[in-house]
Amino acid sequence: MIISRLIVKNWKNFKSIDVELQERVIIVGANASGKSNFLDIFRFLRDIAKPGGGLQPAVIEERGGVSKIRSLSARTNPTIEIEVHFSEFGTRDVIWKYKIGITQESRGGRLQLIKYEKVSDKNGKVLFERPNLDDEKDKKRKTQTYLEQINTNSEFREIVTFFEKTLYLHLVPQLLKYPRAFTGPDLSGDPFGRGFLDRIAKVPEKTRNVSLRRVQEVLKLAVPKLKELKFTTELGYPHLEAIYEHWRPNAGKQQEDQFSDGTLRMIGLFWALQEGDSLLLLEEPELSLNGAIVSKLASLIYKLQKLKKRQVIITSHSSDLLQDRGISLSEILILEPTNEGTVVKTASSIKEIQYMLDEGMTPSEAILPRIAPNSINQIAFEFQ
Amino acid sequence: MKHSIPLTIVYEDMLSQYVISKVVNEIKYEGKRKYNISFSYSGGGNGYIKKNLRGFNSASKGSAFFVLIDLDNKDCASQLLY
Numbered sequence: 001m002i003i004s005r006l007i008v009k010n011w012k013n014f015k016s017i018d019v020e021l022q023e024r025v026i027i028v029g030a031n032a033s034g035k036s037n038f039l040d041i042f043r044f045l046r047d048i049a050k051p052g053g054g055l056q057p058a059v060i061e062e063r064g065g066v067s068k069i070r071s072l073s074a075r076t077n078p079t080i081e082i083e084v085h086f087s088e089f090g091t092r093d094v095i096w097k098y099k100i101g102i103t104q105e106s107r108g109g110r111l112q113l114i115k116y117e118k119v120s121d122k123n124g125k126v127l128f129e130r131p132n133l134d135d136e137k138d139k140k141r142k143t144q145t146y147l148e149q150i151n152t153n154s155e156f157r158e159i160v161t162f163f164e165k166t167l168y169l170h171l172v173p174q175l176l177k178y179p180r181a182f183t184g185p186d187l188s189g190d191p192f193g194r195g196f197l198d199r200i201a202k203v204p205e206k207t208r209n210v211s212l213r214r215v216q217e218v219l220k221l222a223v224p225k226l227k228e229l230k231f232t233t234e235l236g237y238p239h240l241e242a243i244y245e246h247w248r249p250n251a252g253k254q255q256e257d258q259f260s261d262g263t264l265r266m267i268g269l270f271w272a273l274q275e276g277d278s279l280l281l282l283e284e285p286e287l288s289l290n291g292a293i294v295s296k297l298a299s300l301i302y303k304l305q306k307l308k309k310r311q312v313i314i315t316s317h318s319s320d321l322l323q324d325r326g327i328s329l330s331e332i333l334i335l336e337p338t339n340e341g342t343v344v345k346t347a348s349s350i351k352e353i354q355y356m357l358d359e360g361m362t363p364s365e366a367i368l369p370r371i372a373p374n375s376i377n378q379i380a381f382e383f384q
Numbered sequence: 385m386k387h388s389i390p391l392t393i394v395y396e397d398m399l400s401q402y403v404i405s406k407v408v409n410e411i412k413y414e415g416k417r418k419y420n421i422s423f424s425y426s427g428g429g430n431g432y433i434k435k436n437l438r439g440f441n442s443a444s445k446g447s448a449f450f451v452l453i454d455l456d457n458k459d460c461a462s463q464l465l466y
Protein backbone atom coordinates (compact mmCIF):
# COMPACT_ATOMS: atom_id res chain seq x y z
CA MET A 1 0.00 0.00 0.00
CA ILE A 2 1.15 3.56 -0.64
CA ILE A 3 0.02 7.04 0.26
CA SER A 4 -1.14 8.38 -3.08
CA ARG A 5 -2.29 11.83 -2.01
CA LEU A 6 -1.55 14.11 0.91
CA ILE A 7 -3.62 17.13 1.92
CA VAL A 8 -2.39 19.19 4.85
CA LYS A 9 -3.20 22.53 6.47
CA ASN A 10 -1.28 24.59 9.00
CA TRP A 11 1.57 22.16 9.56
CA LYS A 12 4.74 23.97 10.62
CA ASN A 13 6.01 26.08 7.71
CA PHE A 14 3.27 24.81 5.36
CA LYS A 15 -0.01 26.64 5.34
CA SER A 16 -1.49 24.30 2.82
CA ILE A 17 -0.34 21.21 0.90
CA ASP A 18 -2.21 19.13 -1.65
CA VAL A 19 -0.02 16.76 -3.66
CA GLU A 20 -0.13 13.41 -5.36
CA LEU A 21 2.58 11.02 -4.21
CA GLN A 22 4.12 8.28 -6.33
CA GLU A 23 5.78 5.03 -5.23
CA ARG A 24 9.08 6.89 -5.16
CA VAL A 25 9.08 10.54 -4.11
CA ILE A 26 12.06 12.89 -4.12
CA ILE A 27 11.71 16.13 -2.19
CA VAL A 28 13.96 19.04 -3.08
CA GLY A 29 14.18 22.51 -1.63
CA ALA A 30 16.62 25.03 -0.21
CA ASN A 31 17.83 24.81 3.38
CA ALA A 32 15.00 25.46 5.83
CA SER A 33 12.36 25.11 3.10
CA GLY A 34 10.66 22.37 5.14
CA LYS A 35 11.90 19.04 3.78
CA SER A 36 12.32 17.54 7.24
CA ASN A 37 9.03 19.10 8.35
CA PHE A 38 7.35 17.38 5.41
CA LEU A 39 8.71 13.99 6.47
CA ASP A 40 7.63 14.77 10.01
CA ILE A 41 3.96 14.64 8.95
CA PHE A 42 4.34 10.89 8.41
CA ARG A 43 6.39 10.42 11.55
CA PHE A 44 3.66 12.22 13.45
CA LEU A 45 1.03 9.76 12.21
CA ARG A 46 3.44 6.97 13.13
CA ASP A 47 3.87 8.39 16.62
CA ILE A 48 0.09 8.40 17.11
CA ALA A 49 -0.40 4.85 15.83
CA LYS A 50 2.61 3.10 17.34
CA PRO A 51 2.24 0.90 20.44
CA GLY A 52 2.51 3.10 23.50
CA GLY A 53 2.01 6.15 21.31
CA GLY A 54 -1.02 8.37 20.91
CA LEU A 55 -2.06 11.90 20.11
CA GLN A 56 -0.99 13.47 23.40
CA PRO A 57 2.59 12.12 23.46
CA ALA A 58 2.99 12.65 19.70
CA VAL A 59 2.17 16.31 20.17
CA ILE A 60 3.64 17.09 23.56
CA GLU A 61 6.55 14.79 24.29
CA GLU A 62 7.75 14.24 20.73
CA ARG A 63 7.11 17.74 19.38
CA GLY A 64 6.86 20.16 22.27
CA GLY A 65 3.17 21.03 21.92
CA VAL A 66 0.68 22.32 19.40
CA SER A 67 2.33 25.72 19.31
CA LYS A 68 5.45 24.12 17.77
CA ILE A 69 3.47 22.23 15.15
CA ARG A 70 0.89 24.64 13.87
CA SER A 71 1.91 27.07 11.24
CA LEU A 72 3.13 30.41 12.55
CA SER A 73 1.84 32.12 9.43
CA ALA A 74 -1.74 31.01 10.09
CA ARG A 75 -4.30 32.90 12.16
CA THR A 76 -4.36 32.22 15.88
CA ASN A 77 -5.32 28.73 16.98
CA PRO A 78 -5.93 27.22 13.55
CA THR A 79 -6.88 23.58 13.11
CA ILE A 80 -4.00 21.37 12.05
CA GLU A 81 -5.41 19.16 9.31
CA ILE A 82 -3.96 16.02 7.73
CA GLU A 83 -5.71 13.94 5.09
CA VAL A 84 -4.16 10.86 3.55
CA HIS A 85 -5.39 8.76 0.62
CA PHE A 86 -4.13 5.22 0.15
CA SER A 87 -3.75 3.13 -2.98
CA GLU A 88 -2.17 -0.20 -3.81
CA PHE A 89 1.44 -0.04 -5.03
CA GLY A 90 1.41 0.57 -8.78
CA THR A 91 -2.18 1.85 -8.96
CA ARG A 92 -3.94 5.16 -8.37
CA ASP A 93 -7.35 3.88 -7.21
CA VAL A 94 -8.10 5.15 -3.72
CA ILE A 95 -8.74 2.28 -1.29
CA TRP A 96 -8.77 4.22 1.98
CA LYS A 97 -9.04 7.80 3.13
CA TYR A 98 -8.08 8.96 6.58
CA LYS A 99 -8.36 12.49 7.87
CA ILE A 100 -7.84 14.23 11.14
CA GLY A 101 -8.14 17.78 12.46
CA ILE A 102 -6.42 18.80 15.67
CA THR A 103 -6.93 21.89 17.80
CA GLN A 104 -5.95 22.97 21.24
CA GLU A 105 -8.39 23.66 24.07
CA SER A 106 -8.51 27.41 24.50
CA ARG A 107 -9.04 27.19 28.26
CA GLY A 108 -8.35 24.75 31.06
CA GLY A 109 -5.65 22.14 30.58
CA ARG A 110 -5.06 23.27 26.98
CA LEU A 111 -5.22 19.67 25.85
CA GLN A 112 -4.94 18.83 22.17
CA LEU A 113 -8.33 17.73 20.94
CA ILE A 114 -9.72 15.98 17.90
CA LYS A 115 -11.69 18.55 15.94
CA TYR A 116 -12.69 15.82 13.54
CA GLU A 117 -11.55 12.35 12.47
CA LYS A 118 -12.87 10.26 9.63
CA VAL A 119 -12.13 7.05 7.75
CA SER A 120 -13.73 5.95 4.51
CA ASP A 121 -13.11 2.87 2.36
CA LYS A 122 -12.71 2.27 -1.37
CA ASN A 123 -16.44 2.52 -2.00
CA GLY A 124 -16.57 5.84 -0.22
CA LYS A 125 -18.39 4.23 2.70
CA VAL A 126 -17.73 6.16 5.91
CA LEU A 127 -16.54 3.78 8.63
CA PHE A 128 -16.76 6.41 11.30
CA GLU A 129 -16.89 10.13 11.66
CA ARG A 130 -16.07 12.14 14.72
CA PRO A 131 -17.00 14.01 16.81
CA ASN A 132 -19.82 11.58 17.46
CA LEU A 133 -22.36 11.26 20.30
CA ASP A 134 -19.84 9.53 22.56
CA ASP A 135 -17.43 12.41 22.11
CA GLU A 136 -20.09 14.94 23.05
CA LYS A 137 -21.04 12.95 26.14
CA ASP A 138 -17.50 12.52 27.37
CA LYS A 139 -15.18 15.30 26.18
CA LYS A 140 -12.10 13.39 27.34
CA ARG A 141 -12.58 11.06 24.41
CA LYS A 142 -11.54 13.86 22.10
CA THR A 143 -8.02 13.67 23.50
CA GLN A 144 -7.50 10.33 21.73
CA THR A 145 -7.64 9.31 18.10
CA TYR A 146 -9.21 6.09 16.91
CA LEU A 147 -5.79 5.15 15.51
CA GLU A 148 -4.53 4.56 19.01
CA GLN A 149 -7.56 2.59 20.23
CA ILE A 150 -7.46 -1.09 19.43
CA ASN A 151 -11.16 -1.61 20.17
CA THR A 152 -12.27 1.05 17.68
CA ASN A 153 -9.91 0.50 14.78
CA SER A 154 -10.29 -3.18 13.90
CA GLU A 155 -12.11 -2.38 10.63
CA PHE A 156 -9.27 -0.22 9.36
CA ARG A 157 -6.33 -1.90 11.09
CA GLU A 158 -4.54 -1.85 7.73
CA ILE A 159 -4.18 1.93 8.00
CA VAL A 160 -3.04 1.77 11.60
CA THR A 161 -0.40 -0.83 10.76
CA PHE A 162 0.79 1.22 7.80
CA PHE A 163 1.35 4.29 9.98
CA GLU A 164 2.85 2.26 12.78
CA LYS A 165 5.38 0.57 10.53
CA THR A 166 6.47 3.79 8.84
CA LEU A 167 10.22 3.93 9.15
CA TYR A 168 12.43 6.99 9.25
CA LEU A 169 15.93 5.99 8.24
CA HIS A 170 18.61 8.21 9.54
CA LEU A 171 21.53 5.89 10.05
CA VAL A 172 24.24 7.28 12.25
CA PRO A 173 27.41 5.32 11.50
CA GLN A 174 29.05 6.36 14.77
CA LEU A 175 26.28 4.80 16.87
CA LEU A 176 26.68 1.56 15.05
CA LYS A 177 30.44 1.45 15.16
CA TYR A 178 30.89 2.38 18.79
CA PRO A 179 27.72 1.18 20.53
CA ARG A 180 29.30 1.16 23.95
CA ALA A 181 30.24 4.80 23.76
CA PHE A 182 26.57 5.82 23.69
CA THR A 183 24.11 5.01 26.40
CA GLY A 184 20.38 5.50 26.65
CA PRO A 185 17.65 3.90 24.58
CA ASP A 186 17.55 4.03 20.81
CA LEU A 187 15.09 6.50 19.34
CA SER A 188 11.85 4.58 19.20
CA GLY A 189 10.60 4.02 15.70
CA ASP A 190 13.81 5.30 14.17
CA PRO A 191 15.98 2.33 15.07
CA PHE A 192 19.02 2.77 12.94
CA GLY A 193 21.56 3.54 15.55
CA ARG A 194 22.75 0.86 17.89
CA GLY A 195 19.66 -1.28 17.37
CA PHE A 196 20.41 -1.95 13.74
CA LEU A 197 22.54 -5.07 14.21
CA ASP A 198 19.98 -6.55 16.62
CA ARG A 199 17.35 -5.97 14.00
CA ILE A 200 19.34 -7.92 11.44
CA ALA A 201 19.93 -10.65 14.02
CA LYS A 202 16.19 -11.11 14.59
CA VAL A 203 15.43 -11.92 10.95
CA PRO A 204 15.21 -15.67 10.16
CA GLU A 205 18.49 -16.89 8.75
CA LYS A 206 17.25 -17.76 5.28
CA THR A 207 15.57 -14.39 4.70
CA ARG A 208 18.55 -12.64 6.19
CA ASN A 209 20.94 -14.35 3.81
CA VAL A 210 18.83 -13.49 0.78
CA SER A 211 18.55 -9.84 1.85
CA LEU A 212 22.23 -9.53 2.69
CA ARG A 213 23.14 -11.09 -0.63
CA ARG A 214 21.22 -8.34 -2.42
CA VAL A 215 22.91 -5.70 -0.29
CA GLN A 216 26.23 -7.26 -1.15
CA GLU A 217 25.53 -7.18 -4.89
CA VAL A 218 24.72 -3.48 -4.74
CA LEU A 219 27.67 -2.72 -2.48
CA LYS A 220 30.03 -4.40 -4.90
CA LEU A 221 29.15 -1.73 -7.44
CA ALA A 222 30.25 0.96 -5.05
CA VAL A 223 33.01 -0.54 -2.97
CA PRO A 224 35.92 -1.83 -5.00
CA LYS A 225 37.40 -5.12 -3.83
CA LEU A 226 34.46 -6.10 -1.65
CA LYS A 227 33.85 -9.81 -2.15
CA GLU A 228 31.35 -10.83 0.47
CA LEU A 229 29.12 -9.41 3.18
CA LYS A 230 28.22 -11.79 6.00
CA PHE A 231 26.36 -11.83 9.28
CA THR A 232 28.16 -13.40 12.22
CA THR A 233 27.88 -13.57 15.99
CA GLU A 234 30.78 -13.30 18.36
CA LEU A 235 30.39 -13.90 22.10
CA GLY A 236 26.66 -13.49 21.61
CA TYR A 237 26.98 -10.10 19.88
CA PRO A 238 25.80 -9.70 16.29
CA HIS A 239 28.26 -8.41 13.73
CA LEU A 240 28.54 -7.69 10.06
CA GLU A 241 31.65 -8.93 8.35
CA ALA A 242 33.00 -7.95 4.98
CA ILE A 243 35.58 -9.88 3.05
CA TYR A 244 37.75 -7.97 0.62
CA GLU A 245 39.87 -9.31 -2.16
CA HIS A 246 43.39 -9.33 -0.89
CA TRP A 247 46.61 -11.06 -1.79
CA ARG A 248 47.11 -12.41 1.71
CA PRO A 249 44.47 -14.88 2.92
CA ASN A 250 42.41 -13.61 5.89
CA ALA A 251 44.00 -10.19 5.69
CA GLY A 252 40.94 -8.75 4.02
CA LYS A 253 38.36 -9.41 6.75
CA GLN A 254 36.66 -6.48 8.46
CA GLN A 255 33.87 -5.95 10.97
CA GLU A 256 31.38 -3.09 11.03
CA ASP A 257 33.52 -0.88 13.27
CA GLN A 258 36.06 -0.79 10.44
CA PHE A 259 33.54 -0.12 7.64
CA SER A 260 33.51 3.32 6.11
CA ASP A 261 30.59 5.62 6.96
CA GLY A 262 29.36 5.42 3.38
CA THR A 263 29.45 1.60 3.41
CA LEU A 264 27.40 1.50 6.61
CA ARG A 265 24.88 3.97 5.31
CA MET A 266 24.42 1.95 2.13
CA ILE A 267 23.98 -1.27 4.10
CA GLY A 268 21.33 0.42 6.27
CA LEU A 269 19.54 1.83 3.26
CA PHE A 270 19.50 -1.29 1.11
CA TRP A 271 18.54 -3.42 4.09
CA ALA A 272 15.66 -1.14 5.06
CA LEU A 273 14.26 -1.19 1.54
CA GLN A 274 13.80 -4.94 1.78
CA GLU A 275 12.68 -5.04 5.36
CA GLY A 276 9.04 -4.03 5.26
CA ASP A 277 6.16 -2.97 3.06
CA SER A 278 5.23 0.27 4.76
CA LEU A 279 6.42 3.78 4.10
CA LEU A 280 10.18 4.41 4.25
CA LEU A 281 11.43 7.95 4.86
CA LEU A 282 14.99 8.69 3.79
CA GLU A 283 16.68 11.88 4.85
CA GLU A 284 19.43 12.85 2.39
CA PRO A 285 20.62 9.33 1.49
CA GLU A 286 23.46 10.86 -0.54
CA LEU A 287 25.43 11.83 2.57
CA SER A 288 28.96 10.43 2.63
CA LEU A 289 28.45 8.59 -0.64
CA ASN A 290 30.56 8.98 -3.71
CA GLY A 291 28.95 10.91 -6.59
CA ALA A 292 29.09 7.97 -8.99
CA ILE A 293 27.04 5.79 -6.66
CA VAL A 294 24.63 8.63 -5.82
CA SER A 295 23.84 8.97 -9.51
CA LYS A 296 22.67 5.33 -9.45
CA LEU A 297 20.85 5.64 -6.12
CA ALA A 298 17.39 6.46 -7.50
CA SER A 299 17.37 3.39 -9.74
CA LEU A 300 18.84 1.11 -7.06
CA ILE A 301 16.16 2.26 -4.65
CA TYR A 302 13.50 1.56 -7.23
CA LYS A 303 14.81 -1.96 -7.90
CA LEU A 304 14.82 -2.88 -4.23
CA GLN A 305 11.58 -1.15 -3.18
CA LYS A 306 9.65 -3.11 -5.84
CA LEU A 307 10.42 -6.39 -4.08
CA LYS A 308 8.35 -5.52 -1.03
CA LYS A 309 6.25 -2.82 -2.72
CA ARG A 310 7.56 -0.33 -0.27
CA GLN A 311 6.89 3.37 -0.85
CA VAL A 312 9.94 5.58 -0.38
CA ILE A 313 10.06 9.31 0.27
CA ILE A 314 13.51 10.84 -0.04
CA THR A 315 14.79 14.30 0.72
CA SER A 316 17.84 15.37 -1.22
CA HIS A 317 20.18 18.22 -2.07
CA SER A 318 22.12 16.16 -4.55
CA SER A 319 22.52 17.07 -8.21
CA ASP A 320 24.01 13.62 -8.79
CA LEU A 321 20.85 11.92 -7.53
CA LEU A 322 18.63 14.05 -9.78
CA GLN A 323 20.87 13.53 -12.80
CA ASP A 324 19.06 10.26 -13.49
CA ARG A 325 16.75 10.62 -16.48
CA GLY A 326 14.79 7.63 -15.24
CA ILE A 327 13.21 9.84 -12.58
CA SER A 328 9.83 11.10 -13.70
CA LEU A 329 8.85 14.70 -12.95
CA SER A 330 5.75 13.43 -11.18
CA GLU A 331 8.07 11.84 -8.61
CA ILE A 332 9.76 15.11 -7.69
CA LEU A 333 8.27 17.55 -5.19
CA ILE A 334 9.66 21.06 -5.13
CA LEU A 335 9.41 23.11 -1.95
CA GLU A 336 9.26 26.83 -2.64
CA PRO A 337 9.36 29.18 0.35
CA THR A 338 7.01 32.17 0.03
CA ASN A 339 5.86 34.87 2.43
CA GLU A 340 2.78 32.76 3.04
CA GLY A 341 4.71 29.65 4.04
CA THR A 342 6.31 27.02 1.85
CA VAL A 343 4.43 25.84 -1.23
CA VAL A 344 4.77 22.25 -2.44
CA LYS A 345 4.59 21.61 -6.18
CA THR A 346 5.03 18.50 -8.27
CA ALA A 347 7.79 19.17 -10.81
CA SER A 348 5.47 17.91 -13.55
CA SER A 349 3.07 20.76 -12.78
CA ILE A 350 5.68 23.34 -13.80
CA LYS A 351 5.65 23.54 -17.57
CA GLU A 352 9.00 25.29 -17.91
CA ILE A 353 10.66 22.25 -16.32
CA GLN A 354 8.83 19.88 -18.63
CA TYR A 355 9.93 21.92 -21.68
CA MET A 356 13.56 21.86 -20.53
CA LEU A 357 13.47 18.08 -20.14
CA ASP A 358 11.91 17.69 -23.57
CA GLU A 359 15.00 19.43 -24.93
CA GLY A 360 17.38 17.03 -23.22
CA MET A 361 18.14 18.70 -19.89
CA THR A 362 18.21 16.42 -16.82
CA PRO A 363 15.87 16.88 -13.82
CA SER A 364 18.82 18.18 -11.88
CA GLU A 365 19.78 20.77 -14.54
CA ALA A 366 16.21 21.99 -14.88
CA ILE A 367 15.19 22.00 -11.21
CA LEU A 368 18.11 22.69 -8.90
CA PRO A 369 18.80 26.28 -10.07
CA ARG A 370 15.19 27.09 -9.16
CA ILE A 371 15.67 26.11 -5.54
CA ALA A 372 19.11 27.62 -5.08
CA PRO A 373 18.91 30.71 -2.93
CA ASN A 374 18.50 33.36 -5.57
CA SER A 375 20.71 35.98 -4.06
CA ILE A 376 23.76 33.92 -3.22
CA ASN A 377 25.91 35.52 -5.92
CA GLN A 378 24.61 38.93 -5.01
CA ILE A 379 25.76 38.34 -1.46
CA ALA A 380 29.26 37.78 -2.77
CA PHE A 381 29.03 41.10 -4.63
CA GLU A 382 27.89 43.02 -1.62
CA PHE A 383 30.80 41.84 0.48
CA GLN A 384 33.41 42.92 -2.04
CA MET B 385 -0.41 46.25 -14.04
CA LYS B 386 -0.51 45.16 -10.44
CA HIS B 387 2.43 42.77 -10.20
CA SER B 388 5.78 42.77 -11.87
CA ILE B 389 6.47 40.04 -14.42
CA PRO B 390 8.57 37.12 -13.20
CA LEU B 391 11.70 36.68 -15.24
CA THR B 392 14.21 33.84 -15.35
CA ILE B 393 17.73 34.94 -16.15
CA VAL B 394 20.52 32.87 -17.70
CA TYR B 395 24.08 34.13 -17.62
CA GLU B 396 27.72 33.12 -18.04
CA ASP B 397 29.33 34.55 -14.95
CA MET B 398 28.90 36.93 -12.06
CA LEU B 399 29.72 39.97 -14.13
CA SER B 400 26.99 39.27 -16.66
CA GLN B 401 24.60 38.45 -13.82
CA TYR B 402 25.27 41.88 -12.40
CA VAL B 403 24.74 43.50 -15.78
CA ILE B 404 21.41 41.71 -16.25
CA SER B 405 20.17 42.69 -12.79
CA LYS B 406 21.08 46.33 -13.45
CA VAL B 407 19.36 46.36 -16.83
CA VAL B 408 16.27 44.53 -15.65
CA ASN B 409 15.83 46.79 -12.65
CA GLU B 410 15.96 49.86 -14.90
CA ILE B 411 12.96 48.75 -16.94
CA LYS B 412 9.99 50.53 -15.42
CA TYR B 413 6.29 50.62 -16.00
CA GLU B 414 4.25 53.40 -14.37
CA GLY B 415 7.22 54.14 -12.18
CA LYS B 416 7.55 50.59 -10.89
CA ARG B 417 9.88 47.79 -11.88
CA LYS B 418 8.35 45.87 -14.73
CA TYR B 419 10.19 42.60 -14.09
CA ASN B 420 11.35 40.73 -11.06
CA ILE B 421 14.01 38.05 -11.29
CA SER B 422 12.49 34.83 -10.02
CA PHE B 423 15.07 32.24 -11.02
CA SER B 424 18.69 32.26 -12.16
CA TYR B 425 20.43 29.63 -14.27
CA SER B 426 24.18 29.59 -14.61
CA GLY B 427 27.20 27.31 -14.52
CA GLY B 428 30.32 26.58 -16.46
CA GLY B 429 30.33 29.81 -18.50
CA ASN B 430 29.53 29.92 -22.17
CA GLY B 431 29.48 26.16 -22.76
CA TYR B 432 26.75 25.65 -20.18
CA ILE B 433 24.41 28.07 -21.93
CA LYS B 434 25.11 26.70 -25.40
CA LYS B 435 24.41 23.18 -24.20
CA ASN B 436 21.10 24.08 -22.60
CA LEU B 437 19.95 26.93 -24.82
CA ARG B 438 17.31 24.88 -26.60
CA GLY B 439 15.91 23.97 -23.20
CA PHE B 440 15.71 27.61 -22.10
CA ASN B 441 14.25 28.61 -25.45
CA SER B 442 11.57 25.98 -25.14
CA ALA B 443 10.87 26.84 -21.49
CA SER B 444 10.23 30.44 -22.53
CA LYS B 445 6.94 29.21 -23.96
CA GLY B 446 5.91 29.06 -20.30
CA SER B 447 7.35 32.32 -18.95
CA ALA B 448 9.85 35.04 -19.82
CA PHE B 449 13.56 34.18 -20.02
CA PHE B 450 16.48 36.58 -20.46
CA VAL B 451 19.70 34.96 -21.70
CA LEU B 452 22.91 36.96 -21.82
CA ILE B 453 25.63 35.29 -23.86
CA ASP B 454 28.69 36.34 -25.81
CA LEU B 455 27.88 35.88 -29.49
CA ASP B 456 31.56 35.54 -30.39
CA ASN B 457 31.59 35.38 -34.21
CA LYS B 458 27.90 34.69 -34.72
CA ASP B 459 25.80 37.42 -36.33
CA CYS B 460 22.53 36.60 -34.67
CA ALA B 461 21.50 35.00 -31.37
CA SER B 462 19.10 32.59 -33.02
CA GLN B 463 22.08 30.98 -34.81
CA LEU B 464 23.12 29.58 -31.46
CA LEU B 465 20.01 27.43 -31.43
CA TYR B 466 20.70 25.54 -34.62
Ligand SMILES: Nc1ncnc2c1ncn2[C@@H]1O[C@H](COP(=O)(O)OP(=O)(O)OP(=O)(O)O)[C@@H](O)[C@H]1O
Pocket residue numbers: 011012013014029030031032033034035036037038067068069070071072073
Ligand atom coordinates in the same frame (compact mmCIF):
# COMPACT_ATOMS: atom_id res chain seq x y z
N1 LIG C 1 5.38 25.95 13.50
C1 LIG C 1 6.08 26.49 12.51
N2 LIG C 1 5.55 27.47 11.75
C2 LIG C 1 6.25 28.04 10.75
N3 LIG C 1 7.52 27.68 10.42
C3 LIG C 1 8.09 26.71 11.14
C4 LIG C 1 7.42 26.06 12.21
N4 LIG C 1 8.25 25.13 12.75
C5 LIG C 1 9.41 25.20 12.03
N5 LIG C 1 9.33 26.15 11.09
C6 LIG C 1 10.37 26.56 10.12
O1 LIG C 1 10.71 25.48 9.29
C7 LIG C 1 12.07 25.62 8.87
C8 LIG C 1 12.85 24.35 9.03
O2 LIG C 1 12.40 23.43 8.13
P1 LIG C 1 13.15 22.05 7.93
O3 LIG C 1 14.00 21.69 9.05
O4 LIG C 1 12.10 21.08 7.52
O5 LIG C 1 14.07 22.44 6.66
P2 LIG C 1 14.82 21.49 5.66
O6 LIG C 1 14.26 21.76 4.30
O7 LIG C 1 14.82 20.11 6.14
O8 LIG C 1 16.27 22.14 5.70
P3 LIG C 1 17.74 21.45 5.56
O9 LIG C 1 17.96 21.31 4.08
O10 LIG C 1 18.60 22.49 6.15
O11 LIG C 1 17.71 20.17 6.30
C9 LIG C 1 12.69 26.68 9.73
O12 LIG C 1 12.88 27.84 8.93
C10 LIG C 1 11.66 26.94 10.81
O13 LIG C 1 11.63 28.28 11.18
Ligand SMILES: [Mg+2]
Pocket residue numbers: 035036
Ligand atom coordinates in the same frame (compact mmCIF):
# COMPACT_ATOMS: atom_id res chain seq x y z
MG1 LIG D 1 16.31 18.85 6.94
